[in-house]
Amino acid sequence: MFNADAFINEAVEDLKKKIQGNAIIACSGGVDSTVAAVLVSRAIGDRLLTIYVNTGFMRKGEDEEVRKMLTDLDVNFQIIDASEEFYAALKGVSDPEKKRKIIGEKFIRIFERSAKEFNAEYLVQGTIAPDWIESGDGVRDTIKSHHNVGGLPEDMNLKIVEPMYDLYKDEVREVARALNIKVSERQPFPGPALAIRVIGEANREDVEIVRDACAIVEEELEKASAEGKMVRPWQYFAVLLPCQSVGVQGDNRAYGKTIAIRAVESIDGMSAAYSRIPYEVLDKISMRITREMKQNINRVVYDITNKPPATIEWE
Amino acid sequence: MRVYVVDNGGQWTHREWRVLKYLGVETKIVPNNTPPKDLDVDALVLSGGSPHVSVESNKMGLNSEYIDSLNIPILGICAGFQFMCSHLGAELRPAEIPEFGQATLIIDEYNELFSNLPKSFTVWESHNDEVTNIPEGINILAHTENCAVEAIKVKDKPLYGVQFHPEVENTEHGADIFKNFLSIVEAWKK
Numbered sequence: 001m002f003n004a005d006a007f008i009n010e011a012v013e014d015l016k017k018k019i020q021g022n023a024i025i026a027c028s029g030g031v032d033s034t035v036a037a038v039l040v041s042r043a044i045g046d047r048l049l050t051i052y053v054n055t056g057f058m059r060k061g062e063d064e065e066v067r068k069m070l071t072d073l074d075v076n077f078q079i080i081d082a083s084e085e086f087y088a089a090l091k092g093v094s095d096p097e098k099k100r101k102i103i104g105e106k107f108i109r110i111f112e113r114s115a116k117e118f119n120a121e122y123l124v125q126g127t128i129a130p131d132w133i134e135s136g137d138g139v140r141d142t143i144k145s146h147h148n149v150g151g152l153p154e155d156m157n158l159k160i161v162e163p164m165y166d167l168y169k170d171e172v173r174e175v176a177r178a179l180n181i182k183v184s185e186r187q188p189f190p191g192p193a194l195a196i197r198v199i200g201e202a203n204r205e206d207v208e209i210v211r212d213a214c215a216i217v218e219e220e221l222e223k224a225s226a227e228g229k230m231v232r233p234w235q236y237f238a239v240l241l242p243c244q245s246v247g248v249q250g251d252n253r254a255y256g257k258t259i260a261i262r263a264v265e266s267i268d269g270m271s272a273a274y275s276r277i278p279y280e281v282l283d284k285i286s287m288r289i290t291r292e293m294k295q296n297i298n299r300v301v302y303d304i305t306n307k308p309p310a311t312i313e314w315e
Numbered sequence: 316m317r318v319y320v321v322d323n324g325g326q327w328t329h330r331e332w333r334v335l336k337y338l339g340v341e342t343k344i345v346p347n348n349t350p351p352k353d354l355d356v357d358a359l360v361l362s363g364g365s366p367h368v369s370v371e372s373n374k375m376g377l378n379s380e381y382i383d384s385l386n387i388p389i390l391g392i393c394a395g396f397q398f399m400c401s402h403l404g405a406e407l408r409p410a411e412i413p414e415f416g417q418a419t420l421i422i423d424e425y426n427e428l429f430s431n432l433p434k435s436f437t438v439w440e441s442h443n444d445e446v447t448n449i450p451e452g453i454n455i456l457a458h459t460e461n462c463a464v465e466a467i468k469v470k471d472k473p474l475y476g477v478q479f480h481p482e483v484e485n486t487e488h489g490a491d492i493f494k495n496f497l498s499i500v501e502a503w504k505k
Contacts, residue, residue, distance in 0.1 A: 001337055129329050139324035139346070139374075141365040168333070267484040270330060271439050273417065306485075308441045309415035 002171045004178040008039065011163045015043035018161060023122035024049045024115050026107060026148070027077070028191065029066030032126030032164065034073070034183050035176050039163050040124050041075050049118045050075045053110055055103070056083025057193035057207055060215040069183060082110055086195070087204060094200040096315035097145055103192045104151015108158070115158055123158035128167050130269045134311075143311065147191040168268035187235050188269060188312075196315040200242045209296050213238035213259045216288050221263065224281040233275040236263035238289075239303075239314045247298030256298035259289055264312050272307040316500060317341040317356045321349070323364030323375060323394050326441070330482040331360050331392065334493050347376030351384055358388040358500040361395025363480065367444060368397040369407035378402070388473035388500045396476030397446055400467060403474075404450035412461040414440035420479060422457045426468055427499050428475050428492065429456060436487040438465075438479035446478070473503050 025040055027033040027050045037050050050070060054063050063079075070077040089102050111123055125148045135150030136142030145151050152160075164172055169188060176184030195202035197210045217238045225232035239260040247254035261282070266272035286300040303310070318340045320331045328344060335342040345354070347361075359381055366374035375398045382389060382402055391399040401407050420438045422429050438459075446464040449455055456466035459479075466477045475496065481489035 133326055133329055139322060139364065140326070140328075141324065143326065166329070268330070270327060271416075271480075271483045271485045273485060306416035 002174055004171075004174040007167075007171075007175055008178060011039050012043045015040055015161070015163060019044050019047070019122050021122070022047045022049070022118055022120035023124050023161065024051055024111060024118055024120045025124035026111060027052050027070070027126070028189070029062065029069055029183065030126070030189050031169070031172055031176050031181075031183055031186055032128050034069070034126070034181055035172055035179065036124055036126035036163055037075055038073065038179050038181060040161070046076055048076060048124070049114065049120065050077040051111065051114050052077065052079045053107065054079065054081045054083055055086045055193055055195070056204070057086065057195040057202065059189070059194065059218075060211055072182070078114065080110060080114070082106070085110075087202075090195060090202050092201060096196060097142075099195055099202065099315065100145045100147055100192055101151045103195060104145065104147035105153045107147060107151075107191075108153055108156050112156065112158060121159055122161050124161045124163070126164060127162040128164050128169065128172060130168065132165070133270070144313075144315070168270070170267050190313055196313055197237060198240045199314060206240055209257070209293065210238055210240040210259075212293055213240065213289055213297070216292070217261055217263075217285055220281060220285045220288065221277070224278070224284075229281060230278055233263040233277070234266040234272070235312055236275070238262070245299045249294055249298065254294075254298040256294075256296055258299045258301060259293075259297050260301050260303050260314070261285060262303045262312070262314070264307070266307075266312070269312065272312055274304050274306060277302070316358075316497065316504075318358045318360065318497070318500065319354060319356045320344045320360045320362055321347050321376075321378065321381065321395070323347050323362045323366065323378070323398075325363035325365075325393065327480055327482050328362040328364075331362055334482050334490055335360070338490070338493055338497060340497060347378060349377065351377065351380050354381070354385070356387065357504060358390070358496070359385070361389060361391040361399065363393030363395060363441070366394055368394055368401060369444060372398065372401075382474065388496065388503050389475070390496050391474070391476035392482065393442055393478060393480060396467070396478055397442075397444060399474060399476045400446040400449065400453070400464070403453060403469060405446050405453065405464075406448040407444050408447055409443060410445040410462065413443045414459065414461055416440065417485070418459040418461070418479065420457050420459055420465055424454060424456045426454075426456060427502075428466070428468065428495050430495055432488050432491060437485070438481070438487070439483040439485040440479050442478060473499060475499070
């Protein structure tokens, strides 16, 4: 079985040896990168600068939550607002692999600038096994380029350090619990964030739509779980589909977009089954989305595909 | 006990490594072109992978040499299983109905690989091709609704293969199948 305490001791010792001088860490406020930040901070203390990038694709209220979390964590941190840059880079891009690679490269360019200022040679990432497995390599097919692996530009000059390279999410959570990290049970959220939950071009307008829909899905599923109507799924969110359909709203014809609800059960993200959400909970989500978001959305569907053949995220 | 995982490029190769590690054996993932003489191991797992084994056997590296020359227990999984079967005379073809995700395994013949397992349980699949025309010399151990050959044992040799993925969390009794395989390895060493 996995021994979190042994892992922590080994990782901290290893990081002490590996990192000579300063390092920066890319932290999204999720479990993986926060665990990595705490491990490295234990190893090298203030020689680590934690960086949170606001890409413009984060969820509702997330920027503030992460600021508070990093403050509580008592690490040396910096918040960078790069949303203009990200939206500009993704303008007109609809291919999911291109989107992921552009986002990966943008992150690195931003980190390179911060690293220069902080005089750091190392970039620490919260990369875990599914990131490099799915990004592909000489023998493995590329399922999707995770921004922190397959999305890295070739001409980067930072040395990458990935203390959790061989771990899966369930193991990272065990480490997070052993380290008393508050976000240990937070649901997974992809690095490219809402940009890959808008199918097609991730423009501000569509990201705003999917942000609202994600918030409703999260609120309702968390509420239903708290009330004991269901167990909180492993991951749950909304995806904005580019297809329009005809509807009727108050005797008026509607021609709006579609939201897909996605919720899955998994242990490690490498295989997953769609969640059996009770109908009454799905009803509530559907009604809220089509009413509160009637300007844009007039149809809600539930994704009933397992992984494989689907992946958890749509892009 | 030392059991290595031969990497044929599978999405779940590293999962096989994790299951073996959790079961307390010494394990490592090795490329599939590792010369057999460099493999000082008690057993091997041949991982799955993206190659269509029937037309891309060149991507299966030295799997054939491991099967022919090592004389140790080997468990082939998915592409590793398909390669093992085709190398020993079976045919591969694109599955009429491929299996992705959930399927129900039905055990047809109990042997040491499936000991103490129920007659039928949920397994996770991910394959486009399937094995057919199994020659004499190979026993079929299990099937699913859409796939007639889900598990095999080579008669007179410690070679086993499964089309489904026991290393995946969604597969029921997956770790038990690995445990059974390790018991086979233990017995073979004696």
